[in-house]
Amino acid sequence: MEQRHLGRTGLRVSRMGLGTMTWGRDTDEHDAADQMKAYLDAGGNFVDTADVYADGEAEYMIGRLLDGYIPRSEVVIATKAASVPYSERRFDGSRGHLLQALDHSLARLGTDHVDLWQLHAYDPSTPLEETLHALDLAVTSGRARYVGVSNFSGWQLAKAATWQSAAPGRVVVASTQVEYSLLQRGIEREVLPAALDLGVGLLPWSPLGRGVLTGKYRHAMPADSRGASAHMGPFVAPYLDDHSRRIVDALATAADGLGAAPIEVALAWVRDRPGVVAPIVGARNAGQLRASLAAESVTLPTEIRNALEDVSQPMTGYPDDSWSQA
Structure with a gap:
């Protein structure tokens, strides 16, 4: 698998990341081990998690896999902090909370450092300079090598x-993790231009449109799908409308013409967008993951790429386009 630099840093990661949001919830330890093996065998090295995934169980699983099974040096571990799901305060970007969360993550992962530590979300109730100081402290203390936001x-x-970047000694923001797919191109209005200008690498989450771009929902709701589950149904529902259906139909047509699967075409599209470093691909089992990893060998012809971009074009308006034409 090809590798890319993470933003303007020396860290190189595989151009497709392994997501672990389902680990410890929908994916048991056996399936997690199979996924990790399939991913590493394909040449991947970038594993993304968070302190709140399955209440920390995802990090525990990664830690157990690293304990005598996978050499630590072969894996780039990324995790996140700032979410507090069982509190009225959804996000806590205070220095105290963040550094404590990092220590807990390191304990669960069984390592003395993470390669990329990310703020899971913006906390409007904490001064940003305090939040960012926690990132500096994480790196200067050796507990994190690079930092990013999400x-x-x-x-x-x-x-x-x-x-x-305004003062010497502060750690650069290497990456931003955002939702990005043919079904969700909202970041192209402001986040993507900012990232390109500032040299911040993009890590798309849900690059398969919350599973809808696999094509599994085109004709019916599979009983064993995310969309049919009680805890993930509301997450998938926004992408089951008529607009999304037209994009999925166009994707299926393009895939048929290329002799590829829709999942491969969808991932190849987002992987090769400007500024993208590595889409984060999640799966419930190794079979699903291998279907995603097959996108590594797919390169879209210009005419197919243009057709997909036309059908999925996000709505724009002032000041995105009208101001420049005034």
Whole structure:
């Protein structure tokens, strides 16, 4: 698998990441081990998790796999902090919470450092400079090698990255993890231009449109799918409308013409978008993961890429396009 630099840093990661949001919830330890083996065998090295995935169980699973099974040096481990799901305060970006969360993550992962530590979301109730200072402390203490953000809007990303580059000794924001797919191109309005200008690498989550771009929902709702489950149904539902259906139909047509699967075409499209470092691919089992990893060998012809971009074009307006034409 090819590798790319993470933003303007020396860290190189495989151009497709392994997501672990389902680990410990829908994916048991046996399936997690099979996924990790399939991913490493394909040449992958970038494993993404978070302290809140399955209440920390995803990190525990990764830690057990690293304990005598996978050499630590062969895997780039990324995790996140700031989410507090069982509190009225959904996100806590205070220095105290973040550094404590990092220590807990390291204990669960069974390692003395993570390669990439990310803010899971922006906390409007904490001064941003305090939040960012926690990132500096994580790196200077050796507990993290690089830092990034996740789910930041365009102005939030620009403010954070600019602050970090404004004074010597601050750690640069290497990456931003955001939802990005043929069904969700909203980041192209402000987040993507900011990331390109500031040299921040994009890590798309849900690059398969929450599973809808696999084509599994084209004709019916599979009983064993995310869309049919009680805890994931509301997550999938926004992408089951008529607009999404037209995009999925176009994707299926393109895939048929290329002799490929829709999942491969969808991942190849987002993987090769400007600024993208590595889409984060999640799966419930190794079979699903291998279907995603097959996208590594797919390169889309220009005419197919243009057709998909036309049918999925996001809505724009002032100031995205009208101001420049005034």
